[in-house]
Amino acid sequence: MKAIILLSGGLDSTLAAELMSREGLELLAVNFKTPFCLCDRHSSNLGCGSNARRVAEAIGIDLKVINATEDFLPVLENPQHGYGANMNPCIDCRILFFRKSKELMQECGASFIITGEVLGQRPMSQFRRQMNIIEREAGLEGLVVRPLSAKLLAPTIPEKNGWIRRERMLDIAGRSRKPQMALAKDLGINDYPCAAGGCLLTDPKFANRIRDLIKHNELDMQNIELLKFGRYFRLSSDAKLIVGRNENENKMLSMLAKDGDYLIAPASIIGPNAVGKGSFSPDLLHLACRIVARYSDRDGEQNADISCRRLPKGDEEMIRESFLDDDELARLRTLDQTSL
Numbered sequence: 001m002k003a004i005i006l007l008s009g010g011l012d013s014t015l016a017a018e019l020m021s022r023e024g025l026e027l028l029a030v031n032f033k034t035p036f037c038l039c040d041r042h043s044s045n046l047g048c049g050s051n052a053r054r055v056a057e058a059i060g061i062d063l064k065v066i067n068a069t070e071d072f073l074p075v076l077e078n079p080q081h082g083y084g085a086n087m088n089p090c091i092d093c094r095i096l097f098f099r100k101s102k103e104l105m106q107e108c109g110a111s112f113i114i115t116g117e118v119l120g121q122r123p124m125s126q127f128r129r130q131m132n133i134i135e136r137e138a139g140l141e142g143l144v145v146r147p148l149s150a151k152l153l154a155p156t157i158p159e160k161n162g163w164i165r166r167e168r169m170l171d172i173a174g175r176s177r178k179p180q181m182a183l184a185k186d187l188g189i190n191d192y193p194c195a196a197g198g199c200l201l202t203d204p205k206f207a208n209r210i211r212d213l214i215k216h217n218e219l220d221m222q223n224i225e226l227l228k229f230g231r232y233f234r235l236s237s238d239a240k241l242i243v244g245r246n247e248n249e250n251k252m253l254s255m256l257a258k259d260g261d262y263l264i265a266p267a268s269i270i271g272p273n274a275v276g277k278g279s280f281s282p283d284l285l286h287l288a289c290r291i292v293a294r295y296s297d298r299d300g301e302q303n304a305d306i307s308c309r310r311l312p313k314g315d316e317e318m319i320r321e322s323f324l325d326d327d328e329l330a331r332l333r334t335l336d337q338t339s340l
């Protein structure tokens with residue numbers, strides 16, 4: 001039998017893939033990418049799906065990496081089943097990934113889908129009721145096999161039809177990773193960099209920033225990428241400032257700035273790069289420069305020269321500014337909780 005396995009490259013999906021390949025199934029792995037995945041963040045082989053690729057190669061199965069961003073953003077903006085504890089629309093997200101897996105299943109002549117989900121592990125999408133909703137809305141009722149928890153779940157069509165043996169499935173449940181770690185040891189799997197998976201949307205600080213984008217109708221790829229760096233200041237309904245916190249972020253911000261954005265950096269002292277996006281009145285531009293000055297090396301100075309240039313070819317404007325003091329900064333933060 002041929003089956004599709006959803007493979008993140010984390011521990012659970014790796015175990016599911018290994019177990020099912022040992023059952024003699026022909027597997028095609030699929031890895032879904034969104035701008036919020038953290039699974040590959042510590043990988044030495046950086047790139048989309050690199051952990052999944054490493055696992056697929058080790059097991060000897062083909063892998064298809066699907067960038068689901070375009071379909072995911074409308075789901076993030078308006079999830080039919082709501083958000084989890086932060087801005088994670090897990091039920092809708094799983095429905096989307098399952099629907100896409102079903103399409104792939106039909107394209108390649110596979111008969112069912114396998115996941116590394118564990119019953120009760122994640123509150124929003126891995127409880128029995130939610131699993132059933134996800135399967136039903138994806139049009140995959142009875143066709144999703146979860147080998148790690150299958151014995152605790154209703155028999156699936158592949159089990160009923162004898163395509164796979166139910167007695168070979170497992171009965172793992174809950175949030176502890178210990179059973180999976182013991183199983184990994186038994187199966188000789190030692191390298192699983194992304195044990196718990198990861199999604200930026202479950203991070204409360206990042207979720208605040210995403211809320212801010214949605215509130216201001218700015219949910220697009222460039223704005224999302226900018227959310228991953230720097231300190232974030234919402235200065236008005238259509239102006240924001242992102243200030244680098246270290247050399248790496250300074251470089252990234254300069255690279256991510258687009259035509260129409262302002263590049264702001266201190267000229268007379270050492271300090272951060274910042275990107276201003278949106279519509280800046282002269283007052284707002286001064287405020288932005290004062291914020292940048294605030295995060296620069298003061299070196300006993302009261303004022304600093306801040307260079308300000310609008311991309312692509314705007315003249316460089318040099319603005320001499322005083323440093324924003326702590327009270328002013330605190331007021332800004334109170335005005336908008338997304339300023340981190």
Ligand code: SF4
Pocket residue numbers: 088089090091093094125198199200201202
């Ligand atoms: S944690 Fe993120 S990637 Fe995982 S199901 Fe939820 S929204 Fe989707």
